[in-house]
Amino acid sequence: MTRRTSRSVVLEAPHQVRLVTGEVPQPGRGEALVRVSAAGICGSDRELYEGTRPEGFRSYPIVPGHEWSGVVEAIGPGTDPGLAGAPVVGEGYRNCQTCERCREGDTNLCTTGYDETGFTQPGAFADHLVLPARLLHPLPPGTDLRAAALLEPAAVAVAAVLRAAVQPGERVAVVGGGTLGLLAVQVLTAYSPAQLLVVEPRAGRAGPARGSGATGLSAPEEAAALGPAFDVVVETAGVSGSARSAAGMLRRGGRLVLAGIPGGPSEGLPPSLIVEGQLSVASVFGAPSAAWLHAVRMFRAGLLRPDLLISHELELADFGDALNLVADGHDGEGVDVGKVLLRPEGDPT
Numbered sequence: 001m002t003r004r005t006s007r008s009v010v011l012e013a014p015h016q017v018r019l020v021t022g023e024v025p026q027p028g029r030g031e032a033l034v035r036v037s038a039a040g041i042c043g044s045d046r047e048l049y050e051g052t053r054p055e056g057f058r059s060y061p062i063v064p065g066h067e068w069s070g071v072v073e074a075i076g077p078g079t080d081p082g083l084a085g086a087p088v089v090g091e092g093y094r095n096c097q098t099c100e101r102c103r104e105g106d107t108n109l110c111t112t113g114y115d116e117t118g119f120t121q122p123g124a125f126a127d128h129l130v131l132p133a134r135l136l137h138p139l140p141p142g143t144d145l146r147a148a149a150l151l152e153p154a155a156v157a158v159a160a161v162l163r164a165a166v167q168p169g170e171r172v173a174v175v176g177g178g179t180l181g182l183l184a185v186q187v188l189t190a191y192s193p194a195q196l197l198v199v200e201p202r203a204g205r206a207g208p209a210r211g212s213g214a215t216g217l218s219a220p221e222e223a224a225a226l227g228p229a230f231d232v233v234v235e236t237a238g239v240s241g242s243a244r245s246a247a248g249m250l251r252r253g254g255r256l257v258l259a260g261i262p263g264g265p266s267e268g269l270p271p272s273l274i275v276e277g278q279l280s281v282a283s284v285f286g287a288p289s290a291a292w293l294h295a296v297r298m299f300r301a302g303l304l305r306p307d308l309l310i311s312h313e314l315e316l317a318d319f320g321d322a323l324n325l326v327a328d329g330h331d332g333e334g335v336d337v338g339k340v341l342l343r344p345e346g347d348p349t
Contacts, residue, residue: 005023005024006022006024006025006126007019007126008020008122008125008126009125009126009316009342010063011048011049011061011063014051015049015050017049017319019319024127024128025130026074026076026130027075027130028077028130029077030078031075031076031131032072032074032088032131032136033074033076033128034070034072034073034128034130035070035072035073035128035345036124036128036129036344036345037069037343038068038069038070038145038148038341038342038343039065039068039124039149039341040068040149040150040152040179040339040341040342041322041341041342042066042179043238045065045066045326046326048062048119049064049323062118063123063124063125063126064119064125065118065123065125066118067152068089068123068124068129068149068152069088069143070088070124070129070145071086071087071145072084072086072136076133080133083133087140087143087145087148088136088139089136089139089149089152089296090131090137091107091135091155091292092116092119093108094110094117094135095112096112105290106288107288108285108287117129117131125319125342126344127316137293137296139300146310146313146341147310148306149341150179150306151306152287153179154186154187154299154304154306155287155291155295156180156291157180157186158287158291158292158294158295159291160234161184161187161191161234161257163282163283164234166188166193166231167231168192169194170194170231171193172196172197172231172234173195173197173198173232173233174188174196174197174198174199174214175199175200175223175235175237175245176199176235176236177198177199177200177205177209179309180236180260181200182209182214184259185213185214186212186213186303186305186306187295189212190298193232195216196213196214197215198216199217199218199220199237199249200217200218200219201220202336203217204330204336205217208308208309208338211308223249224245228248228249228252230250231251232256233246233250233256233257235257235258235259236259238259238261238262239260239262242260243256243258244269244273246258247273247279252278253279254279255279255280256279256280256281256282257281257282257284258283258284259284309339310341311336312325312331312337312338312339312340313340314340314342316344318342325340326340
């Protein structure tokens, strides 16, 4: 009998990566073994590789990969047998479900400490992934698992939009035309805004932005010239100065939601700008279970089209090339880079 094997991309330390082959992991009590179908490369995965992700929010060695989809291949004792064979996505935070934050519904803020798939627990840049079955969200048979791999950032986008409390007919802007920003645009279209502007320096993102439901795309300097015209601004770029620029786009009494996390030094929001404009400022860190549920419902209803954002699909062994694509923003043929997927399911085993 041939022993089954499973491959994983392992970051031993910053800049030290290798493809490891071992036995297929086995699920324990309350756990599920998922055969990974697709896993998205995120900017935070590059931070892991570069070693710039903050202490306390990563560990080495680690198998990265927190945006993923797959099919349940096996279940451990005490796990719902109905999950076997189901297409699924799964939440990343290994929350305790018993602390005050968890009981309030903020499962992403669990007070037992940060613990997340792909950062402190083995992630989805692998053939197989084991995680608590309670974190899984089953999907209908025949689901496009390529698209479903983007439901993790979609859940973050949902969390941001829910914090913004958007009302129909309001003027809304999204700062940042990356995956998170354009998924936020897709979520926001369900609220029927009068205007839905994407602020993004890359003109090549205009097509995906309009395809996601935006009414227009403006470069940052063009958006600044519009003045304080928006009721709501959702900031997803996470670059130096973007939060301050986003606040400057708001009318007095407007609402700002910060979802982007700057990777380095950042210009702060002047208190005078917030107080004198009586701005409401909120933020999101990942996504609680409620936002996940909302995102999955929208996806199942056809209100989310994450597949529109996928530009490249590579094999598991091409992790380094995938990271370079994300860093460069364009490939050798001049194609603008959107979401890059690793496809373990399509690799030779």
